[in-house]
Amino acid sequence: MRPLTCLVWMVPTVLLACNPAARRGRSHEPATSTAPAAPRVCPEQDARLPAPDGFAPAFVVLHLNDIYRVGPARNGVAGGLSRVAALIQRTREEERLPVYIVHSGDFLFPSLESDRLGVERMVAALNFLHDRLQEGEPATRGELLVVPGNHEFEKKTAAPLVKALETSRFRWLGSNVKLRGDAAGVAQKVEPDALLTMGGVKVGFFALALAEGLDKAYVEKADRANYASLAHERLSALEARGAELLIGITHLEMTDDMALARTLKAEHPRLLWLAGGHDHSCMYSTSGALVTKGDSNAVRMWRLRFGRDARGAPAVQPEMLALTTEDATDEAYDTQVWKPTLAQLETLFPDFNNPIGQARVPLEAREQCVRNVETNFGNYLTDLMRAEPGAPKADIAVLNGGLLRLDDRVQGPLRGEHLERTLGFPAPVCRVRLTGDAIRRMLENSVSGGYGEGRFLQVSGLKYSFNRERPPGSRVTSVQVLGGPQGAAPLEEGRSYVVAANSFIATRDKEGRAGDGYAMLADGEQLGCGTDLKKLIQEDLQRRPRGIEPRTEGRITEEGSPPAHCPAPEAPPASSH
Template sequence: MTKSFSFGLLTASMLALSTGAAFADYELNILHINDFHSRIESINKFDSTCSAEEEGKKECFGGAGRLKTAIDQRRQALSGKNVLLLNAGDNFQGSLFYTTYKGAAEAEFLNLMKFDAMTVGNHEFDDSEDGLATFLDKVQFPVVTANVKATAASKLRDRIKPSLVLDVAGQKIGIVGAVTNDTPELSSPGPNVTIADDVQSITAAVQDLKGQGVNKIIALTHVGYPRDLALIAKIPDVDVVVGGHSHSLLSNTDPKAEGPYPTMVDNPGGYKVPVVQAASYSKYLGDLVINFDDSGVVKDAKGDPILIDSTFTPDPAVLARVTELAKPIEDLRKKVIGSSESPIEGDRKVCRVKECSMGNLVADAMLDRTRNQGVAIAVQNGGGLRASIDGGEVTQGEVITVLPFQNTLATFEATGADVVKALENGVSQIDQGAGRFPQVAGLKFSFDQSKPVGSRVSDVQVKEGDSFTPIDPAKTYKVATNNFMRSGGDGYSIFKDGKNAYDYGPDLADVTAEYVAAHSPYKPYTDGRVTELAQAAPAPSASEPAPTAPAAPAPSVEPSPAPAAPAPSTGPAPAPAAPAPAAPAPATSAPATEPAPAPAASAPAATTPSTHVIAAGDTFWDLAVTFYGDGTMWRKLSDANGKPNPRRLSVGKEIEVPAK
């Protein structure tokens, strides 16, 4: 198989066929990832960096080493066939590798994987066009995004083309890229870069490709699964959509999937377009097989994403290089970002039952970061605060210990009535030491534990200027929280229905560290923003469990054991930047649904609670692992709760948890 690429031009290796000659059906295998988010080290079930202990237990997923192995193995299995490897953007942001190397490490490992094409994601602009321009200097594959319009003064200039043509075994494959229209609001492209309308830009680029005689066109997008379904797949002459941005897991076997893989969409041209996406964080490798007819129309599409679990041994050379690059990161963890005049209280015995100074710090930081977007209210779950910070110097590592889950800043719109409902949820399980207790900024409220659940909250007031006014149930407020809560975690199901939601802001640890640095020496405080009116039963001790762990998405499939075999490697490290605070299955159709990442199952418990409130993404298997330490005991939970459909557990429903 020969392969070459050209931007906006016909490839030199066109088949010289006589007019009217017929082609046989053409099979194309598309491997793809999206939303890598700097997960260079392997991740655990909470999507944060996997520990040595978890590696030893074979509980880790993804990472550059495993991803390289998975790609190599799949290419080997497809030897002699037509294969493309595509990247749907957001390789930046999400770990200390990005904080340290600012894209150089990501570029190095992506080059080793030999991608054929990439579109930019909104996070590629997080360090303005400068960061992206440096990344483009390093990558050895083409980057295409039709709606990125750079001026002559931009460092990007014309380096990001609307489309390209790949020659794959004599067939011309067109690739058109696009990034979300919201990029200027979500990131920092700067004054020399305009983000044009994605649909109009793709449409124009597709017609240009058609004019060049290309009849097999892939839209490589970073606009999100709902928009891919509703608009991109319906653009004339688009044949396949490989997407990103919404972190959507599509699957034919996983009950947590947002839709089937591929999801088939009816194009107005009278044909069906397969739409795919492969979750995020290097956890999955998309594996799609397309059959085209003579005219370039998709006859058949099938596949399923491959879960990159511990059965994949990390590539030894990559693993050694990751270890080498990780050394300066330890220095970053030790970096002093500021100081605190006194200890910042983050103990679970406090933050899960009442206002605490760590809760105020994190909520204030979220509100400060998003205030220029019109956000008025911030809510952080107390269970997401995992440690206190001593008085004196504050290090980046200490902040990461407080907020270790790599949860991201999320924003959305909600009515005042929905905000009150969310607060009611937050104070509904104080007696159980649940992690849902709301630490807030921009508002204050009172609660009474002696009253029934659902009617405990009163006197909710929102800060307007220098004063507080009663919350207006009918008014729409902009709210900041973390992506775990926004997706319904800790019982905040009301947040799942938020309008104009965006879940992929910066890491909360970075947001908090930057806030401490800007307000150093920081003075911890509580100010009565949360007031308890009546004292109920005493709160549980720290040894008692929280129903849910405030973390990012949990794995959808139990990992299978396989040994990892690291080996030494050589190569110079990129200079650190200045520190700153599965078998194919037939395709089926599915309706477009609003995506939301599924939060993780409950945190490990020292004792078994009697009840649990279902959070988005919970499964009986995961809950059995949490409460009993054994997923095979899931039937005990099922039997105790009337044997509900395990694929349709109702978020917010309280279930019985029988003793082991």
């Protein structure tokens, strides 16, 4: 059995060391390091921390973010809302306190369930959790609150979001979200803040959505420069209404969350916690107010006890939980939500639960990885694209990380589900003839955005280095083309090369827009589009009954001092489904 990993916290002035007793009876040694001043990556095992001196808990909050499926992750052995539903009941029985959930955004899209079955399936999953929170004795009842993430506004039309708002029983908050146009009829469903009595404590909530995601005709545009002023306005209003403890629910980048935690904590000492989303990996910060983020699909999540310390001041006791096969699932959730959804998916995709291949090594397809660094899964796919039969032969292949929506790390049996969740829409492989100068500009576009952007390219047939500390447009420091008669050779800016790319970035849409800003690809000499990437994967897996084992090869190197975008998790547990 894995040992429990230790953490040390400062929240907000009480040093918290590791608890000698784990949630499941695991033991460990106390930590001695000081509180981190920068975001820290979560350990792989549970980390339960002791309470501040004289701590009297009043209520419990479970923290979720970025949930893209109704069922579990990692071939069924990790995460999933069925385990969260069971955790609600277990927490209620253990604590005898009100239990709440805050969801920090992104659940409608890019969910395969929403894309192919409608948003009702993901809404039904969260409605089930909300109803679970409303059950039991009055003293232990809670509710579910969400802030919309950028993917709630993914579709051009308002209809999916309107349907979700109309059918949800949980509470939506968005201090910077103002619906209009076709969504004006449900605008009142998104509240700017909330003041709840939780376990006898008056708790005020504000919520911020990612400004860049509020870019559709049915929602007013927002400016990230206004995050702090909006939050200050809502917090001041909540304090005036008698809030004793303050919480923010955010779907922002971690850098913005940390800046808010420091600024707002200084102005509003009762602010204890920012429940963050948008980043898909578990992390935390204690610089200012506590900031937490969990893994997507609840592989690792947070449970926090709130109350008062010996001085009567608001206090929090955080705990990180890794949901695995050791955690129970909720039979009613499986019967009412997951199994009916699975039946629909199996009807739509006959191979959804059938084996289609084997991964002999873990395939790295987590979003924070494919959008930031070279991955073995990205290498596998771009190698297939470069080798696609046809003329002229491709020298280089690229695909944008935003194309890959599996957001998981999979080893062992590969099923139809993995393929469908990876590519939720057609991705024919197109060939374009580009000059070396255009290829360099293509790579500059890949790395000139912020961390985690979908424009980041996975590549085949070349290797390059870049440095984000340099100005956008001049970050690529070296490029070599591979596979020639002399092996690796410097990119020649005046020479032409054939580039294979997925159609989203290789062509323009009906409105003349180039996907993810790749105008240099769309404006190159178009040589035609061929086989869809999904078919290439299926055919390759059939040719390799013993399985695939792609590796990283140093194709992409980030210079300078980049953060750990893609923390290596522990060896995965044995596959089961």
